Amino acid sequence: MSFIGELTAKLGICGGYSVINFNGEYVYVEGIERLVFVGENEISVSAKRTVITVEGEKLMMEELDGGTLIIKGKINCVSQKEM
Amino acid sequence: MSRKKKCKKERGNTAPARFSLSKSQVKVAVTGFNRARLLDALAREGITVKRVINITSNQFIIIIYQKEYAKTFAICNRLCYNCNVVEYIGLSFWLKSKLNRIALLVGALSVVTLFCLSNAFLLDIKVTGAENIATTQFLTYLKSNGVKVGAVKGSLNHDEIREITRSFENVAECSVKVVGHTLFIHLTERDQTTPSPSSAQNLCSRYDATVTRIVCEKGTAKVKVGQRVRKGETLIEGKLYNQLGQEMLETQASGKVYGTVTQKRVFIASTTSYAVIRTGKSKAITSLYLWGMAIGKATSPYESYESECTQTFLPLLPVKAERTVFYETALKKVEQTLDEMVEKCAEKAQAEFIDDVNEGVEVKTHAQKLTETEYEITVYLTTEREIT
Known part of the structure; x- marks a missing residue:
């Protein structure tokens, strides 16, 4: 089990998504289903009934693998919205 | 028009197939600089990109569901990205790629099945140790008791087969073994010979004979050389006497007595x-x-x-x-003369003569006419042999 998986298990959270902002330079998102919008200043992904939006400058997808995504750039804001 | 042609070319692509139990997916290599633009276009069309792998600055690989490939291909074309399939992932793709091996697989499975099936049946029965017992007769007897070629090996009970074999005439003991497809039965026949005279209390004569030699090892010889003896007459007695003729002790008679024996065989033969x-x-x-x-x-x-x-x-x-x-x-x-007939009968009688003969056989014949073509031929065989 990954570190995040252990943490969510400890918190009693089952499934869902996780977002980690590393120093405003990287954002790690886990539990995504698909990309919604990809742009230089905004990247949106969907996770079940939630759309997670990462806003910033010079954003690029560093890695997309299965349900995980790493976004690199100048991160200004990370928000989520229920669909 | 050119887009349709390109689509046809892509479908003919012979990319390798990888086995996977998940939903069918396609690995597409895309050549183009603005990766985000393509991903955004795909995202807007609702295409799920499972994975993105960077290769170089202008080439990357995306993994999408197979059903969304046509749409992805159209989008790539519209945005002037070059794309081609590098791998098919899924059970159906993998099976299709193995179709050309299906005949080999079916053949191998058939051979294995046939081998397993044939292994379950008995294909041969070998009988050894039968000297006086006719093998054909014995096999027929086994067949009538359910032990036959074609029987299922698993249903053969070795103990039952032994019991069946022992019940056959003149079988004293047997061993039963199945090796591969063959049932091996080794028979031990009942001893048909008469008990050795050397172990009897008294040694008696087996034939009507004229005594020629006496070798007495234990006991007292009751006959003399030149004496005519009848079948069953005592030759060596199992007792010892002193010089006065009084009985001293009893013992087991042992020794050999030889005599001249004449045996007669009668034949009825015809010249025609x-x-x-x-x-x-x-x-x-x-x-x-x-x-x-x-x-x-x-x-x-x-x-x-x-x-x-x-x-x-x-x-x-x-x-x-x-x-x-x-x-x-x-x-x-076939016509034959009397002399030819007599010679043949003499040869036949000699061939049937039993085997413990010490010296050459003296043959005498006598022919008596019965009808125009039929004769009664008597063959007398005289030889020295052991009569105990």
Whole structure:
């Protein structure tokens, strides 16, 4: 089990998504289903009934693998919205 | 028009297929600089990108569901990205890629199945140790008791087979073993010989004879050289006497007594006889046996015939090939003189003579006419032999 998986298990959270902002330079998102919008200043992904939006400058997808995504750039804001 | 042509070219792509139990996916290599633009376009169209792998600055690989490939391809074309399939992922793709091996797989499975099936049946029964017992008769007896070629090996009970074999006439003991497809039965026949005279209390004569030699090891000889003895008469007695003729002690008689024995054989023979000879015509017919059941029957094309049969077992299969050669025969009239007949009868009598003969056999014959062509021929065989 990954570190995040252990943490969510400890918190009693089952499934869902996780977002980690590393120093405003990287954002790690886990539990995504698909990309919604990809742009230089905004990247949106969907996770079940939630759309997670990462806003910033010079954003690029560093890695997309299965349900995980790493976004690199100048991160200004990370928000989520229920669909 | 050009887009349709490009689509056709892509479908003909022979990219490798990888086995996976998940939903069918396609790995597409995309060449183009603005990766985000393509991903955004795909995202807007609702295409799920499972994975993105960077190769170089202008080339990357995306993994999408197979059903969304056509749409992805159209989007790539519209945005002037070059794309091609580098791998198919999924069970259906993998099976299709193995179609050209399906015949080999089916053949291998058939051979394995046939081998396993044939392994379950008995294909041959070998009988050893039978000297006086006719093997054919014994095999027929086994067949009537359910032990036959084609029987299921798992249903054979070794103890039952032993009991069945021991119940056969003149079988004292037996061993039963199954090796591969063959049932091996080794017979030990009952001892038909008479008990050794050397172990009897008294040694008696087996024939009417004239005593020629006496070798007495234990006991007292009751006959003399030159004496005529009857069958059953005591030759060596199991007792010891002193010089006064008084009995001293009892012992087991041991020794050998030899005598001249004359045996008589009578034949009725005719100067005119018929012999069965082969005309030179023959025909060979091959029959196949599958699990003991015959496919095709070998019947003779001739009214009168002799036949020879050879059997061959095919390896790994429960199939036996039986080749029967039929030779046409005809009766031929044979004329012979009296002297020829007498000679033949003498030879036959000598051949049937039993084996513990010490010296050469003296043969005398006598012929008596019965009818125009028939004679009664008596053959007298005289020889020295052990009579105890």
